[in-house]
Amino acid sequence: MSDILHSICNIPGGGLLYGTVNIPPSKSAAHRAMLCAALAGGRSVLSPIELSNDMKATINAITALGADVRLSGDTLTIDGIGGHFSNASNEPVEINCIESGSTLRFIIPIACAAGINGRFIGEGTLVTRPIGLYNELLPKGGVECHSNGGLPLVCRGKLQSGHYEMPGDISSQFITGMLIALPLCEGDSSIILTTPLQSSAYVDMTISCMADFGVKVERTENGWFIPGGQKYYSRHYTVEGDWSHAGFFLAAGTLGSELTLCGLRFDSVQGDRAAIELFRGFGAEISVCDGKIQIRGGKRLAQHINAEQIPDLVPCLAICAALCEGTTVIDHAERLRIKESDRLTSTAAMINALGGKAKVTDDGLIIEGIAQFKGGVVDGFRDHRIVMSAAIGALCADGEVTITTPYSVNKSYPSFFEVYNSLGGKANVIDMGQ
Numbered sequence: 001m002s003d004i005l006h007s008i009c010n011i012p013g014g015g016l017l018y019g020t021v022n023i024p025p026s027k028s029a030a031h032r033a034m035l036c037a038a039l040a041g042g043r044s045v046l047s048p049i050e051l052s053n054d055m056k057a058t059i060n061a062i063t064a065l066g067a068d069v070r071l072s073g074d075t076l077t078i079d080g081i082g083g084h085f086s087n088a089s090n091e092p093v094e095i096n097c098i099e100s101g102s103t104l105r106f107i108i109p110i111a112c113a114a115g116i117n118g119r120f121i122g123e124g125t126l127v128t129r130p131i132g133l134y135n136e137l138l139p140k141g142g143v144e145c146h147s148n149g150g151l152p153l154v155c156r157g158k159l160q161s162g163h164y165e166m167p168g169d170i171s172s173q174f175i176t177g178m179l180i181a182l183p184l185c186e187g188d189s190s191i192i193l194t195t196p197l198q199s200s201a202y203v204d205m206t207i208s209c210m211a212d213f214g215v216k217v218e219r220t221e222n223g224w225f226i227p228g229g230q231k232y233y234s235r236h237y238t239v240e241g242d243w244s245h246a247g248f249f250l251a252a253g254t255l256g257s258e259l260t261l262c263g264l265r266f267d268s269v270q271g272d273r274a275a276i277e278l279f280r281g282f283g284a285e286i287s288v289c290d291g292k293i294q295i296r297g298g299k300r301l302a303q304h305i306n307a308e309q310i311p312d313l314v315p316c317l318a319i320c321a322a323l324c325e326g327t328t329v330i331d332h333a334e335r336l337r338i339k340e341s342d343r344l345t346s347t348a349a350m351i352n353a354l355g356g357k358a359k360v361t362d363d364g365l366i367i368e369g370i371a372q373f374k375g376g377v378v379d380g381f382r383d384h385r386i387v388m389s390a391a392i393g394a395l396c397a398d399g400e401v402t403i404t405t406p407y408s409v410n411k412s413y414p415s416f417f418e419v420y421n422s423l424g425g426k427a428n429v430i431d432m433g434q
Contacts, residue, residue, distance in 0.1 A: 041082025168197035201271025253295030302326030375399025
């Protein structure tokens, strides 16, 4: 943790990025594929994998379940447990999810479906991020849950099939965890949504990945039907590029850089594939040819953005909005308050620290466009998306920009600053020591 807290990044004001970016593999897709591979019988090979802290968290989790995991370069080999779970000791198996909310919310019901007594721990803000839904839901399926509202959480007992009512407007991660887990139960199950589903593309990703590993679920009018007694099957799996990470470079292009982005699937079910049209909405000139995206800036204009299905893009969209003519309103983004930071507050603070004009509303942001950032000191809030967005904003600043906690990019995109500098950026990341 000290390398995050005691580090800064200095970026001289101004400058643009030029060249070709190979977008890293999707963290969301990799999480899901690793879990399915761990539950499969036999050997699965997944690539490419970028070993971010969130990926380490999921490796911790599936290793604790009994999978054998080996990383060589960007290739992950997983010998799965194939439905044969062993937990000879009555003592809970400790599963450290580090700071990965996805890992935590996915693995809890999976371990319960396996009949593994688990003690789930984490670090940083993950310790206090909401898991209360499982405290209410899992006991209805035969699992004892013990916590003080956060971590550590101890679960005992084997999850049973059944009918589970879940809200769709808290986090789709809870739904993903249950979808992956319930096919392991003997009987059939159903998930019934009690409120409209937000971030639906992440659930679509889950169902698509499960199908790739041989497990089926059926969409119903208000949820999903999950046949029990299914098995996951091992396979070779290619992890697609990450549209969320592409957003940072699309933001840079919108602000005047000239970039070519490679490694993205245009038939992806990732919700953040909407980034192309969103940045076009700001005036970016974007063309797609031979599987590549070429982007450069145009006349920048404000727009209205409904962030219900694309919450992870909000910080990089906001950086562009701050430098567009007019006032941009971003709404339906209230769930950003429970990310690595309160991402509505931290995004507004980032823009204002650079000399922009942003204010927080009940469910989003109002951003008045200005011509140029001034520079300044930006609190990174130990939030990877705030740090990377601030680095993009620094390209359009008159003065030097200092960003705190830059090593938080290790959570999702460890090579970000290396890539940034290879394209002409001038980020100097300094470990200040303790």
